[in-house]
Amino acid sequence: MATSKMAVGTKGGPAKEKPRQSKKEAKTLKRKRDQDDLEKLRLAIEELDSKSTEIKNFTDLPLCEATTSGLRASHFEVLTDIQARAIPLALKGRDILGAAKTGSGKTLAFLIPMLEKLYREQWTEFDGLGALIISPTRELAVQIFEVLRKIGRNHTFSAGLVIGGKSLKDEAERLGRMNILVCTPGRMLQHLDQTAGFDVTNLQLLVLDEADRIMDMGFQTAVDALIEHLPKSRQTLLFSATQTKTVSDLARLSLKDPEYVAVHEEATTATPANLQQHYIVTALPEKLDALWGFIRSNLKSKIIVFFSSGKQVRFAYEAFRRMQPGMPLLHLIGRQKQVARLEITRRFAMAKYSCLFATDVVARGVDFPAVDWVIQVDCPEDADTYIHRVGRTARYESKGRAVLFLDPSEEEGMLKRLEQKKIPIQAIRVRENKKKPIKDQLQSLCFQSPDLKYLGQKAFVTYVQSIYLQKDKEVFKLDDLDLDGYAAALGLPGTPQIKFQKGEDAKKLKNAPRYNLSSGDEDSDDGDGDTEGGDKKKKKDEVRTKYQKMAERQNQDVLSSHYRKLLGEDAGEDDGDGDFLSVKRVLEDDQLDEAAGKKVGVKTVKLGNSELVIDSHRREKLLNSKKKIAKYMEKGKKLVFDDDGNAHPVYELTNEQDFKQQGPAEKLRQQFVETEAGKVKEADVEDKELAKKRRKEKRDRQKQREREEAEAEAAASEEEEGGAGGGGGARLDTPSDGEDPLALLRSLPTNDRYEDEQDEPPKKKAKKWFQTDDSSEDERPRKKQKGGKKVIEMDHEPENLQDLEALAAGLLED
Numbered sequence: 043m044a045t046s047k048m049a050v051g052t053k054g055g056p057a058k059e060k061p062r063q064s065k066k067e068a069k070t071l072k073r074k075r076d077q078d079d080l081e082k083l084r085l086a087i088e089e090l091d092s093k094s095t096e097i098k099n100f101t102d103l104p105l106c107e108a109t110t111s112g113l114r115a116s117h118f119e120v121l122t123d124i125q126a127r128a129i130p131l132a133l134k135g136r137d138i139l140g141a142a143k144t145g146s147g148k149t150l151a152f153l154i155p156m157l158e159k160l161y162r163e164q165w166t167e168f169d170g171l172g173a174l175i176i177s178p179t180r181e182l183a184v185q186i187f188e189v190l191r192k193i194g195r196n197h198t199f200s201a202g203l204v205i206g207g208k209s210l211k212d213e214a215e216r217l218g219r220m221n222i223l224v225c226t227p228g229r230m231l232q233h234l235d236q237t238a239g240f241d242v243t244n245l246q247l248l249v250l251d252e253a254d255r256i257m258d259m260g261f262q263t264a265v266d267a268l269i270e271h272l273p274k275s276r277q278t279l280l281f282s283a284t285q286t287k288t289v290s291d292l293a294r295l296s297l298k299d300p301e302y303v304a305v306h307e308e309a310t311t312a313t314p315a316n317l318q319q320h321y322i323v324t325a326l327p328e329k330l331d332a333l334w335g336f337i338r339s340n341l342k343s344k345i346i347v348f349f350s351s352g353k354q355v356r357f358a359y360e361a362f363r364r365m366q367p368g369m370p371l372l373h374l375i376g377r378q379k380q381v382a383r384l385e386i387t388r389r390f391a392m393a394k395y396s397c398l399f400a401t402d403v404v405a406r407g408v409d410f411p412a413v414d415w416v417i418q419v420d421c422p423e424d425a426d427t428y429i430h431r432v433g434r435t436a437r438y439e440s441k442g443r444a445v446l447f448l449d450p451s452e453e454e455g456m457l458k459r460l461e462q463k464k465i466p467i468q469a470i471r472v473r474e475n476k477k478k479p480i481k482d483q484l485q486s487l488c489f490q491s492p493d494l495k496y497l498g499q500k501a502f503v504t505y506v507q508s509i510y511l512q513k514d515k516e517v518f519k520l521d522d523l524d525l526d527g528y529a530a531a532l533g534l535p536g537t538p539q540i541k542f543q544k545g546e547d548a549k550k551l552k553n554a555p556r557y558n559l560s561s562g563d564e565d566s567d568d569g570d571g572d573t574e575g576g577d578k579k580k581k582k583d584e585v586r587t588k589y590q591k592m593a594e595r596q597n598q599d600v601l602s603s604h605y606r607k608l609l610g611e612d613a614g615e616d617d618g619d620g621d622f623l624s625v626k627r628v629l630e631d632d633q634l635d636e637a638a639g640k641k642v643g644v645k646t647v648k649l650g651n652s653e654l655v656i657d658s659h660r661r662e663k664l665l666n667s668k669k670k671i672a673k674y675m676e677k678g679k680k681l682v683f684d685d686d687g688n689a690h691p692v693y694e695l696t697n698e699q700d701f702k703q704q705g706p707a708e709k710l711r712q713q714f715v716e717t718e719a720g721k722v723k724e725a726d727v728e729d730k731e732l733a734k735k736r737r738k739e740k741r742d743r744q745k746q747r748e749r750e751e752a753e754a755e756a757a758a759s760e761e762e763e764g765g766a767g768g769g770g771g772a773r774l775d776t777p778s779d780g781e782d783p784l785a786l787l788r789s790l791p792t793n794d795r796y797e798d799e800q801d802e803p804p805k806k807k808a809k810k811w812f813q814t815d816d817s818s819e820d821e822r823p824r825k826k827q828k829g830g831k832k833v834i835e836m837d838h839e840p841e842n843l844q845d846l847e848a849l850a851a852g853l854l855e856d
């Protein structure tokens with residue numbers, strides 16, 4: 043469930059009823075007492091010295107009983123620096139620009155003043171929306187909501203989480219009753235624009251968490267439009283680990299004489315002191331080797347690994363998973379469905395040892411407990427991103443370590459950027475014996491699995507594309523990267539060719555991934571059903587099963603071959619030796635009996651040196667068991683067949699003289715490599731054709747389905763029209779003549795910039811701003827088809843959807 047409505051707490055503070063009083067008397071007395079308390083509280087806040095250094099504990103603050111008891115019950119006692127500085131000012135009604143290191147407790151610094159403000163205003167359900175908290179990602183919004191539920195348990199306000207993932211209508215019904223909303227910007231804007239009766243004119247307080255991110259280009263339009271709807275006479279609190287006092291930003295938010303509270307300015311570094319920061323210089327083609335070696339040496343740890351794009355995450359995750367490092371792997375990208383994302387977040391949060399491959403979707407704010415290591419395989423785009431990523435470890439008072447992998451070409455530039463932010467980082471070197479080249483394994487995996495190879499190619503292209511679009515050319519130098527080596531390191535048979543479109547578009551597109559990471563995060567990726575496409579999809583969902591839908595997704599077999607099995611597509615497939623071991627086939631072959639000189643009718647089968655008589659069904663069944671068969675079989679020898687069909691051992695030694703006659707060994711080696719490379723390329727072409735064919739088939743199926751659905755719909759509406767005209771019975775809620783029932787939905791902003799193009803909903807062909815050299819005819823349908831694709835959101839064993847939804851719902855509401 044994407045939105046969750048909940049009362050933050052049960053009625054009032056602890057009840058103190060006196061049994062002998064009449065109910066009415068007790069109520070009047072209580073009201074009076076509450077009024078007195080409120081007056082005292084207001085006075086105490088007026089008198090509060092906001093610069094006082096005496097405020098150490100939450101009990102030193104003038105807070106209402108409901109908040110104090112909520113904090114106590116959540117085991118918060120002592121204020122952190124940012125809390126001690128920001129809360130008193132915020133209680134006094136000041137606008138705040140708060141900047142403090144990651145993990146320093148900024149969430150409470152805005153939640154406490156928010157609850158207090160509504161309490162002092164005696165906010166009730168009839169007053170509507172009193173406070174709005176905007177977060178750049180869904181994960182962060184969920185987390186803030188959880189903290190709010192904990193500390194607000196004794197308040198009576200209702201609070202909701204608006205992050206998409208459900209139909210706009212479902213959310214809209216609940217919005218009107220909410221006092222506090224935690225939301226992502228795009229989704230909130232949709233409601234403000236489209237939800238009739240959703241009134242924000244009373245809003246008392248606006249909070250922007252990770253404000254610099256929310257204010258940057260990716261969210262600019264959404265946030266500006268959102269602010270337009272809000273009343274100017276409100277208090278505004280902005281918090282982030284990395285913040286600037288950009289005048290234009292402040293003007294956009296109409297902050298009134300804001301107080302700038304920056305805790306880490308006094309400290310020497312912008313990152314937590316309990317965080318050890320290192321970097322290793324490793325050439326791009328060796329980064330995955332380094333990562334593999336690192337994971338293998340730290341199996342008893344909790345690790346987050348950052349990559350710059352979802353495709354790299356998927357490739358690394360899929361490849362490493364197959365190589366079985368010996369610890370649970372998870373992956374999290376913006377394109378996964380909301381339930382899956384929440385489930386993965388939950389799993390990683392609860393895991394003792396695990397490694398999470400992720401994009402920057404979890405770089406900010408997400409509070410995973412006890413993360414030991416943050417590894418950045420791809421260089422972050424700037425120092426701020428670096429700070430946020432490493433901030434996932436060493437949270438609050440715990441320790442943590444971070445390692446940044448830098449290509450030699452990135453070293454100088456990036457270190458300069460980190461130095462400017464006073465980030466203490468030290469070089470380390472990977473021990474020689476810990477280096478584990480995995481190129482050969484990846485090559486073999488890619489050779490065996492075209493899907494993995496396809497992911498690898500995509501990962502390569504996205505990586506190169508991201509480097510090309512990076513603004514900081516002092517750090518990111520495309521020409522200095524060994525791209526051929528990188529492609530080979532990913533196990534690819536050749537280096538994908540990429541052409542870049544020059545011009546202004548590149549700049550715009552640079553912002554696209556950032557927007558996608560987050561607004562894709564918030565609303566786009568799960569086809570909420572708010573858009574026309576969403577509605578269509580919903581209808582389809584009703585018809586098709588979960589497994590069918592999963593199987594229709596491109597690359598689905600990369601992530602979940604078991605779904606294919608569930609669909610029965612693999613029914614005839616065996617694990618390579620099926621034909622050889624199939625007893626049934628042997629038995630049905632009469633010739634075998636004849637050749638064995640047996641009477642037709644008595645079945646025998648020859649397994650290795652033993653000849654077995656099949657005299658009963660039971661024995662026949664038993665022989666279907668591979669285990670049983672293996673018992674009778676000799677250990678196999680691997681043979682290769684020449685063109686004439688003669689078998690040879692894999693390695694056949696020629697005598698030395700013959701060998702010498704063939705020419706110099708180096709030349710022979712060269713020839714051999716060339717022939718093999720040719721074979722690989724040929725196989726690659728075949729793979730491509732196969733993929734092309736599959737895509738075409740899928741498209742045809744899709745079209746066919748759509749046609750059938752359209753026909754069915756047309757038939758249904760004809761029937762319905764006839765029925766309504768004739769009998770005047772119950773009518774469906776259809777719009778009046780000429781009205782387009784989907785007009786409203788069509789007007790919704792479409793999320794046309796996705797992190798992962800494979801998962802975009804069907805749409806017009808995006809303007810290409812780069813293309814691969816081999817983007818021949820067969821490349822085009824692929825792009826088109828990608829439009830219809832969805833992400834496989836599951837990275838774990840198949841569980842049913844209801845389970846997942848229940849788990850996600852459990853996260854959002856008890």
Ligand SMILES: Nc1ncnc2c1ncn2[C@@H]1O[C@H](COP(=O)(O)OP(=O)(O)OP(=O)(O)O)[C@@H](O)[C@H]1O
Nearest residue numbers: 120121122144145146147148149283407409433438
């Ligand atoms: N006063 C406190 N006493 C004890 N623990 C606290 C206190 N305040 C916050 N924490 C804990 O510190 C951790 C980090 O808090 P929080 O998520 O608010 O940090 P943050 O500054 O928002 O980090 P980021 O910049 O990464 O978003 C949380 O686990 C929270 O429970």
